[in-house]
Amino acid sequence: QVKLEESGGGLVQAGGSLRLSCVASGFISSRRAMGWYRQAPGKQRELVATITTGGNTNYADSVKGRFTISQGNVNTVNLQMNSLKPEDTAVYYCNAQFPSRDYWGKGTLVTVSS
Numbered sequence: 007q008v009k010l011e012e013s014g015g016g017l018v019q020a021g022g023s024l025r026l027s028c029v030a031s032g033f034i035s036s037r038r039a040m041g042w043y044r045q046a047p048g049k050q051r052e053l054v055a056t057i058t059t060g061g062n063t064n065y066a067d068s069v070k071g072r073f074t075i076s077q078g079n080v081n082t083v084n085l086q087m088n089s090l091k092p093e094d095t096a097v098y099y100c101n102a103q104f105p106s107r108d109y110w111g112k113g114t115l116v117t118v119s120s
Contacts, residue, residue, distance in 0.1 A: 008032040008109040010100045015114030018090055022118070026085040027078070028100030028111060039103045040083040042075065044096035044116075054098065057083060069094075090118045 014026040026042065041056030041064075055065045055075040063075055074086040083100065095118050100111035 008034055008037075008102055008104070010102055010109055010111035012098065012100045012111045012114040015098060015116045017117045017119065020090060020092055020118055020120050022090050023086070023088045024090065024116060026087065026098055026100075026114060026116075028083045028085075030081045030083075030100075030102055030109075034081055034102065037102050037104050040077075041101045041103070042083075042085045042098055043101055044094075044098045045113075046093075046096040049096075051099065055085060056101075056103075087116070090116075092118045092120045094118050 009031045010028055012028050018024050039056050039058040042054040043051050044054050045051040053066050055073055057063050057075045057077055072089045076084045078084055097113040097115050099113045102109045
């Protein structure tokens with residue numbers, strides 16, 4: 007069983023920064039990638055950024071140049087969010103991709119005020 011725990015959400019003014027972290031526990035050595043998704047009120051969950059075990063990254067167009075995903079130690083993934091906009095307001099979920107299934111964290115709320 008894999009468990010993902012997010013931290014770092016909160017309230018920030020537009021133009022500010024936040025750093026999200028996700029710690030994975032359990033049998034994680036076979037994962038293919040980890041990443042962040044978000045879901046705003048009334049909208050579908052969407053990709054924010056992913057990073058493979060080889061270090062390849064992928065970003066949503068809406069966050070390119072503002073967000074940076076990085077691998078901490080072997081079981082941690084971080085998301086540095088700069089120049090935040092009100093439209094970045096959402097619950098951010100950590101994701102881990104395995105050959106057989108994906109795992110999700112419970113989410114952390116990010117609120118950007120204008």
